[in-house]
Amino acid sequence: MTSVLHRLLAGIMIVVALGAPVACTKQETPAPQSASPGQSQPTTQAQSNIPVPADAFMIPAAFDMTGPTSAAFIGSIKPAWEDYWNYVNENGGILGRKVGWRIYDSKQSPAEGPQVWKRMVTDFPKAPLIELDGTGVRVAVKQMAAEDKRILTGVGHNLDTANPPGWIFTPNNLFEDMIATALEQYFLPQWKESRPLRFAFILQDAAWAKAVEDVIPYLKKIPNLEVLPSEYMAGNAMDLTAQMNRLKDAGVDVVWIQHVEPGTAVILREAQRMGIKDKVKWITSPSVDPVTLFPLTGDLINGLYQLSTTNSPFSDDKPGVKLVVDLFKKNHPDAQFRPGIMYAHEMLVLMVAKEAIDQTVQRVGSWDKLTGEALYETYQSLKVDTGGLSGPIAFGKNKRWGVDYNIIWQFNAKGEPRAVSDWLKTSRVFPDLQ
DSSP states (O other): OHHHHHHHHHHSSSOOBTTBOOOBOOOSOOOOOOOBTTBOOOOHHHHHHSOOOSSOEEEEEEEOSSSTTHHHIIIIIHHHHHHHHHHHHHTTTBTTBOEEEEEEEOTTOTTTHHHHHHHHHHHOTTOOEEEEOOHHHHHHHHHHHHHHTOEEEOSOOOHHHHSSOOSBOBSSOOHHHHHHHIIIIIIHHHOOSSSOEEEEEEEESSHHHHGGGGGHHHHTTSTTEEEOOOEEEOTTOOOOHHHHHHHHHHTOOEEEEESOHHHHHHHHHHHHHTTOGGGSEEEEOTTSOHHHHHHHHGGGGTTOEEEESBOOTTOTTSHHHHHHHHHHHHHOTTOSSSOOHHHHHHHHHHHHHHHHHHHHHHHHSSGGGOOHHHHHHHHHTOEEOOTTSBSOEEOOSSOOBOBSEEEEEEEOTTOOEEEOSOOEEOOOSOTTOO
């Protein structure tokens, strides 16, 4: 991915510099094209009635550029951001207005998050929407987003970002709901043994990962499911003999991994070394990107499951998936893989944000009236068709995630994720958040 990014950065007009963020927007005259998912074409009437400012509509964003998860952000999320907004600009912008951006480094640090937020709000006092990735970082600035009246979006979602309902909106489901969905809708219906299915977590010893244990009271009420004690590992752990022995002795059947790519690779290697990798079903959350994971695991990735909000990149008969795959191939022609889960999830976030901005400007009748409050009103009842990239997107008064369906992928030895389930109706662990 590094060489691909170098070519990409050489091809765009302004480079985003770490530590010295610079606004980016392409300037060529767009050629009108037919509408695609996430890139609906405004009507001529709407364009003629709403004056288009000469300057770009600026969206600040903060990614982990130098922290512990920077490989996935640099390799997948940042390219998806650039590829999508460049595509929007090449196809007329949003209601005729180009989109620009400035990227900041959050270091995936909850301690750093508030300072980065202050810089973004100071640099762009009128920006109604900000992207800040990393669930722990978003939790750290959640109250600030409400006080500043800015929509905060990004990939990943957990109970702390969604409850109480605030100004954080993302199409991704809660991690807790995803875990319950995988068990209730996929693994348990296939379970044929006379005993309960035994389930356990193996978690990074960090607040963002351990937060998913909020789902345990719900899981303990599911018939025919036994929840074993969670296992924890430090971010840099290499020897998991004790953890694997406990899982082996307990006869675990399904293990949910909540970790980043290096830790997930260690888990798979240690499971192989301890002789339990092929005896257990291992499933990971969307926080792990296969493009970053596969070089660390090689064919040990074979058999790993992943629960996703977006369709498999091999389902490109769906127009929304085809758009994502085509943009990826166009901008990264030498990439070994099809787009990974983080690239696709970031595209989904941006499709939804673009549609929210479009709808809000048309509703209020002027770009000058596009405030955080106006965008918040739109998001509260926003519905978006992503052309099969995801299930239907629909937010609600207390519903801060967009999708109500998930799908399960499984990787082969080449690191290719194929869908092994249909769309699964998402289990709702917290029914009051609707």
